[in-house]
Amino acid sequence: MSIYDTLNEQQREAVFHTEGPLLILAGAGSGKTRVLTHRIAYLIEEQHVNPWNILAITFTNKAAGEMRERVDQLVGFGADSVWVSTFHSLCVRILRRYIDRIGYGTSFTIYDSDDQKSLMKEVCRKLNIDTKIYKERSLLAAISSAKNELVNPMEFELNVLGDFGKKKIAEAYKEYQRQLQSNNALDFDDLIMKTVELFQTCPDVLDYYHERFRYLMVDEYQDTNGAQFQLIHLLARKYHNLCVVGDDDQSIYKFRGANIENILNFEKAFADTKVIKLEQNYRSTQNILNAANEVIRNNTGRKAKTLWTENEEGTPILFHQFQTSFEEAEFVVGDIASKVREGEGEYSDCAVLYRTNAQSRVFEEKLVFAGIPYKLVGGVNFYARKEIKDLLAYLKTIDNALDDLAVRRIINVPKRGIGATTLGRIQDYADEHEMSFYDALKLADEIPALSRSASKVKPFVLFIQTLRSKLPFLSVSELLKEIIDETGYVRDLVAEDTEEAQGRIENIEELVNKVVTYEESAESPTLSGFLEEVALVADIDSLEEGSNYVVLMTLHSAKGLEFPNVYLTGMEEGLFPSYMSLHSDDPEKEIEEERRLCYVGMTRAMKKLYLTCARQRLVRGEVQYNPVSRFIKEVPSLLMESAGHKTDKLKEAQKNAAYAAAKTAFKSKAFEPRQFTVKKSEGLDYGVGDTVQHIKFGRGVVAAIVEGGKDYEVTVDFESAGRKKMFASFAKLKKV
DNA sequence: TGATCTGCGGTTTTT
DNA sequence: CCGCAGATCA
Numbered sequence: 001m002s003i004y005d006t007l008n009e010q011q012r013e014a015v016f017h018t019e020g021p022l023l024i025l026a027g028a029g030s031g032k033t034r035v036l037t038h039r040i041a042y043l044i045e046e047q048h049v050n051p052w053n054i055l056a057i058t059f060t061n062k063a064a065g066e067m068r069e070r071v072d073q074l075v076g077f078g079a080d081s082v083w084v085s086t087f088h089s090l091c092v093r094i095l096r097r098y099i100d101r102i103g104y105g106t107s108f109t110i111y112d113s114d115d116q117k118s119l120m121k122e123v124c125r126k127l128n129i130d131t132k133i134y135k136e137r138s139l140l141a142a143i144s145s146a147k148n149e150l151v152n153p154m155e156f157e158l159n160v161l162g163d164f165g166k167k168k169i170a171e172a173y174k175e176y177q178r179q180l181q182s183n184n185a186l187d188f189d190d191l192i193m194k195t196v197e198l199f200q201t202c203p204d205v206l207d208y209y210h211e212r213f214r215y216l217m218v219d220e221y222q223d224t225n226g227a228q229f230q231l232i233h234l235l236a237r238k239y240h241n242l243c244v245v246g247d248d249d250q251s252i253y254k255f256r257g258a259n260i261e262n263i264l265n266f267e268k269a270f271a272d273t274k275v276i277k278l279e280q281n282y283r284s285t286q287n288i289l290n291a292a293n294e295v296i297r298n299n300t301g302r303k304a305k306t307l308w309t310e311n312e313e314g315t316p317i318l319f320h321q322f323q324t325s326f327e328e329a330e331f332v333v334g335d336i337a338s339k340v341r342e343g344e345g346e347y348s349d350c351a352v353l354y355r356t357n358a359q360s361r362v363f364e365e366k367l368v369f370a371g372i373p374y375k376l377v378g379g380v381n382f383y384a385r386k387e388i389k390d391l392l393a394y395l396k397t398i399d400n401a402l403d404d405l406a407v408r409r410i411i412n413v414p415k416r417g418i419g420a421t422t423l424g425r426i427q428d429y430a431d432e433h434e435m436s437f438y439d440a441l442k443l444a445d446e447i448p449a450l451s452r453s454a455s456k457v458k459p460f461v462l463f464i465q466t467l468r469s470k471l472p473f474l475s476v477s478e479l480l481k482e483i484i485d486e487t488g489y490v491r492d493l494v495a496e497d498t499e500e501a502q503g504r505i506e507n508i509e510e511l512v513n514k515v516v517t518y519e520e521s522a523e524s525p526t527l528s529g530f531l532e533e534v535a536l537v538a539d540i541d542s543l544e545e546g547s548n549y550v551v552l553m554t555l556h557s558a559k560g561l562e563f564p565n566v567y568l569t570g571m572e573e574g575l576f577p578s579y580m581s582l583h584s585d586d587p588e589k590e591i592e593e594e595r596r597l598c599y600v601g602m603t604r605a606m607k608k609l610y611l612t613c614a615r616q617r618l619v620r621g622e623v624q625y626n627p628v629s630r631f632i633k634e635v636p637s638l639l640m641e642s643a644g645h646k647t648d649k650l651k652e653a654q655k656n657a658a659y660a661a662a663k664t665a666f667k668s669k670a671f672e673p674r675q676f677t678v679k680k681s682e683g684l685d686y687g688v689g690d691t692v693q694h695i696k697f698g699r700g701v702v703a704a705i706v707e708g709g710k711d712y713e714v715t716v717d718f719e720s721a722g723r724k725k726m727f728a729s730f731a732k733l734k735k736v
Numbered sequence: 737t738g739a740t741c742t743g744c745g746g747t748t749t750t751t
Numbered sequence: 752c753c754g755c756a757g758a759t760c761a
Binding site for chain 1: 737738739746747748749750751
């Protein structure tokens, strides 16, 4: 009896096919991680491949960690030499070693999205780009998609000749990239793109990695983007031993540049590809699986496959529509509480999923009220918090003197009386003399424009220099503690004596703990190493096995996980599928991506799946009325039990009184097929989707109607004037 | 010149 | 409901 006997036929075939390109189309819950780990074991133990020559790439550290653990259990000897890594950390490791070949220093800093935005702000200021017209975020989005397709600033510029708007983006891209380089910093997309660049310009480096990684495996292949594809392609060029695992139905990262074509066209890109489909599901009940299959069936352009299972039929899927999002949350929390009370499961058996992070709040409140432990994944990243970013900026300043962004962030934190004007003068001087911001600070005395302010800069420079000189003798945690003491960061917070400050202090303590944990776990802890780890963690990575709490997260974060009980909440048109997807240039395509997301969500459930929605919910402080999601209608009613909302009579009466006006105006029907279709009210003779005429803006289409106090706030997409929000009583819109 | 207050606009998903 | 820019205060 060998470890491979427990695999099914297809799984075994995948494990034993070790040479040449292999595409494994693995449906949800079909045991793909099992296949990958067994495949690694087989390579080592039966094919006698040196573990050192195996590379497995995943998307999150959590997935990498799990794979590593399972390989360790499976393989007796040498498992720790197998390189299991995320795309990003793989690239960082390669770049730390060789990036000096392409014009960066090996102690580069990694910029997160906040850093990117600050840098872009600076770029726009410098280029006199009006950020009202070109928003930092949209500029960055354009640059990100360029990088994901490996388009460098020069190529970008050539591609947009004649297009004024895009020319501005090209300028911004060029300057943004120039500043990144002079700060010796890379953004997330650069990590991949620069690695590809390195391989393309330095054949000797590429060849080293060809020999190093003779067997490649890539998980979640459907979520790779153009740059990642190129990276894999380059690495596999010599030995062609590339095994990718993915499911086109679970491709949900198009917005991040993921190219579904990578999986659909894999066979074209790699000759003699062996394709194996894993269609047996080991996770969910038949009901859940059938429902998910029926939903995803509505998508076109997918690789045909149907998941089946030998698991029991299970109980029907439960669908509830509630009056408000509060009742929805109450139900979910109540249901979890009763499950645990009745001994039907643990808190950790339950996951609450939703489309947007903002939806977590109601659930949090109800969970806190009910005294149920929970873990919120996502939202504001721990490392994105102000106090954490401040302290990290000190560490970054010490680690990479060229990182202007970090220096500028903390030069006046705590307050040293150095304001915007002084900063501007120092920056001017630095620009003029082509030096870094920090180097200009060191020369503060010689900058005439600074006059008296120079004296304020000096202690800061001295402080940083002192820390830097101590660096060889201090551990990272000692360094951090010294920064906290010397700057008085915590002292000031204690003095504030507010709840908020208390929270920040706790976060700082948490940061210190994280440093200590890092020092204990890393082989040779360094400041750069810590900062790198910090830059590349995802929030999902913090989910620990074995802890007993309810998990709250977005559908995106839920990918790859499974839970006995899943509550898929906010199943409403405009929320899921999202408003954005419904109103995009190509709604068909974007709704298909939302549907895949729905499929991912449903297939997370092992035993019990709940689908819930609310007639009305508070979105950004406004009441919104959404019809039931189309995805609900795609679930055959045979598989689903629709329970009416069990609000008691008194509550119902109160609500009727409170929302009488709204209700008459917006009798949103539960199974109304069109999105946002609103019954014509007494006041308005037009509804969402109607074309209207405005006295000044001309013709347009009504995109949304929101009840706002006594009036209705109407959003209209005008043909010439663009999107406008207006009050119905003032706008005098006429239906055309 | 720097610190603080107020009004406005903007909002999916994340390594 | 939150962050940011501009105006005002010290």
